[in-house]
Amino acid sequence: MEKEQKIKLARIVITAVLWGAMFFIPVTGIARLAVFVVLYLIIGYDILLEAFEGIIHGEVFDEDLLMAVATIGAFALGIYEGKGEYNEAIAVMLFFQLGEFFEDLAVDSGKRNIAALMDIRPDFARIEKDGGLRKVAPNEVRVGDTLTVDPGEKIPIDGVVTEGVSSLDTSALTGESLPRDVTPGSEVISGSVNLSGVLKIKTTAEFGESTVSKILDLVENASSRKSRSENFITKFARVYTPIVCALALALAVIPPLVRTLFMSVSPDWGAWIYRGLTFLVISCPCALVLSIPLSFFAGIGGAGAKGILIKGSNYMEALAQTKTVVFDKTGTLTKGAFEVSGIHHCELENEKLLEYAALAESASSHPISKSLIRAYGAEPERSRVTDIKEIAGQGVTATIDGHKVAAGNAKLMNTLGVEYVDCRSSGTIVHMAIDGAYSGHIVISDVVKPTAKQTIAELKKAGVTKTVMLTGDSRKTAENVADQIGVDEVKSELLPADKVEEVERLLGEKPANGKLVFVGDGVNDAPVLARADIGVAMGALGSDAAIEAADVVLMDDDPMKTAKAIGISKKCLRIVKENIGLTIGVKVACLALGALGIANMWVAVFADVGVMIIAVLNAIRAAR
Numbered sequence: 001m002e003k004e005q006k007i008k009l010a011r012i013v014i015t016a017v018l019w020g021a022m023f024f025i026p027v028t029g030i031a032r033l034a035v036f037v038v039l040y041l042i043i044g045y046d047i048l049l050e051a052f053e054g055i056i057h058g059e060v061f062d063e064d065l066l067m068a069v070a071t072i073g074a075f076a077l078g079i080y081e082g083k084g085e086y087n088e089a090i091a092v093m094l095f096f097q098l099g100e101f102f103e104d105l106a107v108d109s110g111k112r113n114i115a116a117l118m119d120i121r122p123d124f125a126r127i128e129k130d131g132g133l134r135k136v137a138p139n140e141v142r143v144g145d146t147l148t149v150d151p152g153e154k155i156p157i158d159g160v161v162t163e164g165v166s167s168l169d170t171s172a173l174t175g176e177s178l179p180r181d182v183t184p185g186s187e188v189i190s191g192s193v194n195l196s197g198v199l200k201i202k203t204t205a206e207f208g209e210s211t212v213s214k215i216l217d218l219v220e221n222a223s224s225r226k227s228r229s230e231n232f233i234t235k236f237a238r239v240y241t242p243i244v245c246a247l248a249l250a251l252a253v254i255p256p257l258v259r260t261l262f263m264s265v266s267p268d269w270g271a272w273i274y275r276g277l278t279f280l281v282i283s284c285p286c287a288l289v290l291s292i293p294l295s296f297f298a299g300i301g302g303a304g305a306k307g308i309l310i311k312g313s314n315y316m317e318a319l320a321q322t323k324t325v326v327f328d329k330t331g332t333l334t335k336g337a338f339e340v341s342g343i344h345h346c347e348l349e350n351e352k353l354l355e356y357a358a359l360a361e362s363a364s365s366h367p368i369s370k371s372l373i374r375a376y377g378a379e380p381e382r383s384r385v386t387d388i389k390e391i392a393g394q395g396v397t398a399t400i401d402g403h404k405v406a407a408g409n410a411k412l413m414n415t416l417g418v419e420y421v422d423c424r425s426s427g428t429i430v431h432m433a434i435d436g437a438y439s440g441h442i443v444i445s446d447v448v449k450p451t452a453k454q455t456i457a458e459l460k461k462a463g464v465t466k467t468v469m470l471t472g473d474s475r476k477t478a479e480n481v482a483d484q485i486g487v488d489e490v491k492s493e494l495l496p497a498d499k500v501e502e503v504e505r506l507l508g509e510k511p512a513n514g515k516l517v518f519v520g521d522g523v524n525d526a527p528v529l530a531r532a533d534i535g536v537a538m539g540a541l542g543s544d545a546a547i548e549a550a551d552v553v554l555m556d557d558d559p560m561k562t563a564k565a566i567g568i569s570k571k572c573l574r575i576v577k578e579n580i581g582l583t584i585g586v587k588v589a590c591l592a593l594g595a596l597g598i599a600n601m602w603v604a605v606f607a608d609v610g611v612m613i614i615a616v617l618n619a620i621r622a623a624r
């Protein structure tokens with residue numbers, strides 16, 4: 001608890017005790033009034049100040065003012081009636097403060113949730129310089145510097161291990177609790193914690209471009225993208241509060257005037273002003289204004305702690321309405337870690353063909369490229385390669401040792417006018433052409449991710465009516481994967497532009513109030529990520545483009561997180577709706593009773609604070 005909160009709690013307790021005592025101590029007259037004024041100031045001075053500041057700054061209609069007017073009015077009525085009855089003013093302030101106190105605690109716990117995520121921010125980097133180590137701020141490190149990271153420290157900047165063996169805890173980034181082993185050559189991501197051995201790391205990015213900075217940016221900006229529910233409430237409060245104030249005034253003034261002028265009975269000013277004031281207390285919209293952003297806040301925080309970064313509550317709202325989920329295949333539903341399972345029709349030695357393939361692929365970040373380079377088993381000599389061109393959805397071409405080399409699928413061979421030999425083996429085929437002549441193909445095979453099938457089943461349970469897989473791979477491979485996983489529809493041999501077209505068709509076919517989610521790994525699918533209602537990029541720890549293009553970022557590459565994201569969003573939205581319903585329902589009932597003179601200020605303040613506390617407690621559930 002912070003100092004301010006402790007002070008507030010102390011004020012609440014002191015006021016409650018002294019006020020309780022006043023029920024037993026027979027002080028009357030001026031002395032009694034003086035005691036109550038002191039009590040009132042102890043509990044309410046900050047509200048009075050804020051209401052006053054609100055008036056000065058022209059922000060008149062906020063809940064502080066409502067409370068200030070209502071309690072001062074109640075006090076004035078008490079003095080006017082002369083019976084020493086000031087309890088209501090104290091009660092309203094006391095419970096209002098109690099409610100605010102609760103709210104504060106709740107917001108804090110929500111923040112702490114996100115703070116757990118924020119804990120990824122590194123404080124320093126230790127850089128090797130002139131034979132010694134120097135501690136510097138992470139943003140002073142340049143690309144290519146060598147850092148030393150001791151066990152227990154955070155990796156400050158993305159890079160590659162050059163020395164040392166250790167395991168890393170990436171749980172703050174991915175929600176994944178199993179440590180990841182790293183050895184020289186492994187890529188490491190800023191924000192993960194070094195667990196066991198001293199590591200030397202050569203940085204591959206500046207701090208501002210590192211994973212950690214991108215994630216922090218994203219989380220910090222999440223609250224600025226507001227959902228429709230939130231915007232609705234802001235507008236609602238802006239209209240609602242003045243209306244309620246006008247109604248309260250009318251309730252206090254019109255009936256007494258009517259009574260004297262037209263009915264010739266006593267105006268009974270006291271009773272009607274009291275009703276007007278009660279009306280004000282009841283109408284305070286704080287439970288709504290507060291609980292809705294808090295629910296989203298809690299939901300986004302809770303998702304973040306599980307490695308699901310949602311860029312704004314608007315996306316959370318959309319996720320909850322998901323009806324169609326479209327997946328990319330390679331790297332999304334399959335591991336994208338291909339093994340070479342055969343080399344056929346090879347005109348050269350198999351090793352030579354693989355070497356050409358690895359060299360041609362040396363600049364690409366496609367899972368196929370990475371796998372071929374891994375199969376080659378050595379660092380490709382980039383100096384032998386020039387003119388590298390990557391043709392999305394087809395493959396690559398390059399000049400190696402003066403020979404024009406092409407590696408890719410049947411489409412690429414057709415584009416280049418090279419006659420190729422079809423392959424009957426199952427798997428993804430990388431055809432190779434050297435100087436325009438076919439020189440064989442490499443068969444590589446991928447495996448379906450272990451959670452892929454379960455993901456589709458979970459999505460069905462979460463109310464998704466259609467699951468689709470899109471891929472640039474051959475029909476045979478695509479259908480094989482689709483059968484294993486159980487998606488409803490599969491489209492193969494698509495170029496990136498065809499994928500956009502498919503998504504557009506699916507957008508047209510989905511139910512009007514349903515949303516379409518596209519899940520990809522961020523490798524040449526940025527246009528689709530942008531076109532879908534919600535673009536989900538997974539394995540953001542690998543690809544940079546993904547974090548920018550997507551609306552939701554999954555920190556590791558488990559497709560199951562898609563179903564989780566939808567589940568969390570649905571729960572959050574349900575809570576928001578519950579809170580709106582509960583608050584408005586109770587308010588309307590109390591307003592009616594208040595106007596009729598049945599509900600007094602006690603009921604009003606209990607209703608207000610009670611609803612607020614319930615709403616806040618309900619909102620916090622969204623984080624779990």
Ligand code: ADP
Pocket residue numbers: 328329330331361364366368369391392393394395396407408409428429430470471472473474494495496523524
């Ligand atoms: P997916 O839709 O499965 O994610 P892509 O659109 O990235 O696949 O690629 C489609 C197809 O294009 C691949 O199956 C492969 O045949 C070919 N291809 C793409 N990039 C490369 C590459 N770098 N090397 C070889 N083939 C590639």
Ligand code: MG
Pocket residue numbers: 328329330331521523524525
């Ligand atoms: Mg892909």
